[in-house]
Amino acid sequence: MARILACTDGSIYAPSIYGHAAWAASRLNAAVEVLHMLDRHPGAAREAELSGAIGFDASQDLLRKMVELDEAQGRLAQQRSRAILEDAEWVLRAAGIAEVTLTLRHGALVEALPEFEKAADLVVVGKRGEAADFAKGHLGSNLERVLRTSICPVLVASRAFKPISRAVIAYDGRAASRKAVEYLARRPLLHGVSVHLLTVGNAGTDEEGLAEARFRLGEAGLDVHMQILPGRPEDVIARVVAESGADLLVMGAYGHGVLTRMFLGSVTSTLLRECRVPALVFR
Structure with missing residues (x-):
């Protein structure tokens, strides 16, 4: 269980x-x-x-x-x-x-x-x-x-x-965000929740990886909308969370180096402070 x-x-x-x-x-x-x-x-x-x-x-x-x-x-x-x-x-x-x-x-x-x-x-x-x-x-x-x-x-x-009906998944193609996608695809945690799969970057930024993530989540029965937007990650993600009326932010955090284990990542820290919704964090 x-x-x-x-x-x-x-x-x-x-x-x-x-x-x-x-x-x-x-x-x-x-x-x-x-x-x-x-x-x-x-x-x-x-x-x-x-x-x-x-x-x-x-x-x-x-x-x-x-x-x-x-x-x-x-x-x-x-x-x-x-x-x-x-x-x-x-x-x-x-x-x-x-x-x-x-x-x-x-x-x-x-x-x-x-x-x-x-x-x-x-x-x-x-x-x-x-x-x-x-x-x-x-x-x-x-x-x-x-x-x-x-x-x-x-x-x-x-x-x-408050009940969660909309979620934003901040996807950057790194191990932590891939782990988040796999976790959610294998479990019914977000079944019935509208999912906004977001990557921050220029056109062409890991489109293949983002498409694979969308396919994996869709294959698991999730309703997924995919988007790539330019800008600073913390600003763009916070704006999308607010404007979409999301009830949950899913994101990866931290690398495996000594410094990244010692300090809270700046993007992660900023989003946790600024976003007024719960966050599901993977490392």
Whole structure:
């Protein structure tokens, strides 16, 4: 059975993450595992910082109170985490997903992801998390790390979920975009969705590869419109997404060199920030 891994931190993107996970699971006939990571307990670091700062007696009394406070905060964090997972389960089951697994782990998402995505067909994360700077439009730090390291396609949830009826596939002929085409041709994720297959470049730019991609998707039963447009990729793709009323952007990202693994690609980063629709990203 296919499996969707939905990663949540309980931020305002959480309902959208569950909505997108439910949408994908219903189309792929998949189970959903909801993963919530609880930050490691910071008490020890604070205790070390206090050492030598004040007198012995006062230090011991303060340390005791800090330990009690840390324990209380730890219990509260556990309760919050359970509430987040229970809310996710309620939303997913209400959406008709029969098999839902809840997992709570301590640590960082990027450290746990390799273990959990081994059994996943798709990872769902929010565009931003609790710590993101919304005013500056920054992407969540977890998102950037997940996109750099995940071996699975990553569905990046937008601020709010809405049914997906139109999709733009940004196709550049590279391995990641070919992987996207093959993934979508082999699975019913976009069946019934109007697909705009877009390449940015001059006339004659990999027309053969684009035609092959269109044929592969059409052979799988998708309704595909093909187009080549000139211009800067990030500008053209963002414009087509907006003007076509697309509900989803599909794109490849990242190469295999050292630098491309270290940094989020500029085109990918720009599109994730500027486009207000969810993005299905392949690497």
